[in-house]
Amino acid sequence: MDPPVRVAAVDCGTNSIRLLVADITTEPATGARALHELDRRLEIVRLGEGVDRTGRLSEQALARTFAACERYAERIRELGAEQVRFVATSASRDAGNRDEFVAGVRDILGVEPEVIIGAEEADLSFAGATRELAGRRIPTPYLVFDIGGGSTEFVLGGARPEAAVSVDMGCVRLTERYLTDDPPTPAQVEQARAEVERRLDEVAGEVPLERARTLVGLAGTVTTVAAMALDLPAYDRDRIHHARIPAAEVHAVTDRLLSMTHAQRKALPFMHPGRVDVIGAGALILDRILARVSPHLARGELVVSEHDILDGIAWSAASRSRASRRDADDR
Template sequence: MDLGTNTFHLLIASGTAHNYQEIVHLHESVKLGEGGINKGYILPEAFARGINTMLQFQQQIEANGVEQVRAIATSALRSASNGNDFINEVKAKTGISIEIIDGAQEAEFIYNGVRLCGCLSGGSSLIMDIGGGSVEFILGNADHIIYKQSFEIGAARLMDLFHRTDPIPAASIQALNLYLEDKLSDLFKAVTNHKVEVLIGSSGAFETFAGLIEIEKGEEFDLKKNVSYTFNETELLTLTNQLVQSTHQKRAGNKAIIPVRVDMIVVASLITRFIMHKLQIGNVMMCTNSLKEGVLAGMLD
């Protein structure tokens, strides 16, 4: 289980790390950070949604005779003053023990998940995972990690700070870019002496980007059949520009955008565009694997 700021994921599988069969794969829009992400507190409504989802997950775990369980919590529970209350209630009601991991561990799990995709090569790639509470950057190749860091600049946090009017105003975009310039200084220093050949977006918003581009072409896009996707730079920048300028109503009416991403896709677009321009990266890929697959790989091995 990957218990994120926006979405709780359950992945039940059997087999080996490089050849496993999915038995159950659920995504539940819990929005644990809604209304309280920048206050460091899980609001009662979000708290209840999280507990109810964990009860559903426990039913699936029991129904499928699962032998080994790991529940990994990230940014929202990591920074919430009542995060331990949530963990204790889940333990009492389901028996599931939640592990809170730090940003470095989160980045390593993401790297392991992406490596399973086969997207990495001998050259340097920059993996970016845009979550609701944090964004992880991992510089590495198929053999090892060169640099990894988690930044508390997730889509839910940035929405709360900058995307209060829709469409997002030009002044807010400028303020957001200046904010990213400041917050990501460690990343920029780390990549100075490395030629980044490709930016790999780990699941989340990048799945939506790929789906929107292919559907616009009249093509079907099935994430189960497309574990990776290579973007055309012009198509991706055109799409992100359209999303940034769009209204909530227009995004909500697009079936290719799942409800939890209807608003967060705007700041996710701005982060993506900022990184591409700042680091002058034109080659961008999507990998459907992320933290949960990285955790699963370790369990199956």
């Protein structure tokens, strides 16, 4: 039986940077592996602020991100993770000065940040979201999607991914391009909606959306919309994880968010401060995905997952650690 592996996973996206420290264990009786969470945290650093316009990571965004990395490095040392994997996604892929970002993270955390391509981002999201769904009699194939700040990933599959695509459609990017008033005007919303529909046409050319039987949504936009649909008095991860939200409720929440002012959104008891100004765009993306896919689903609803790319990174880090142990034993 493999001994436990303690790993640290960092997911650095356009809007947020997140940390998961976990033990990956093997059950003696079945040989099944399980993830036991020790710490999970999030900071909104808005690394991708302005990248769509300038093509570069700003000094202020880098400073915010490096400060969060310092705090994460301290926590990783406290918990004694033996393997650390740092994955960076859309904003750092797009930036002309990404070498500055890579060097800063390496100096702070001692690991090379992996600026992954969209296909790998999609695979990691799928692994993190679906590993615990096996055996729950949930119809497959799953269509897993992850709405980020700069891009959205789509993966279709059952036991493993079968088709995947990443498109440049995210809540920060859409907000900066179209939803500039407070609240956005109907014309701005219509422009943003048309952009999302164009991007979904691109997705349909790569991933057969009509084959999806269960829609699984990941990341902060999806969980925040779920919290609003469930009318939660505060953010409750346990209530949100694996909640099932009908398409009509997602649509109603989206309409409400797009009609609210910044102050009204900020006052919602479950709203993370860093999502206040981009949640309307994220909800619009979610609503259009569900409208496009719901006619094909076994049930016209969204399954919400709190487990996502961060969990997928942790699983992959554990696999690397075990491979390193085997190599050491061979030597």
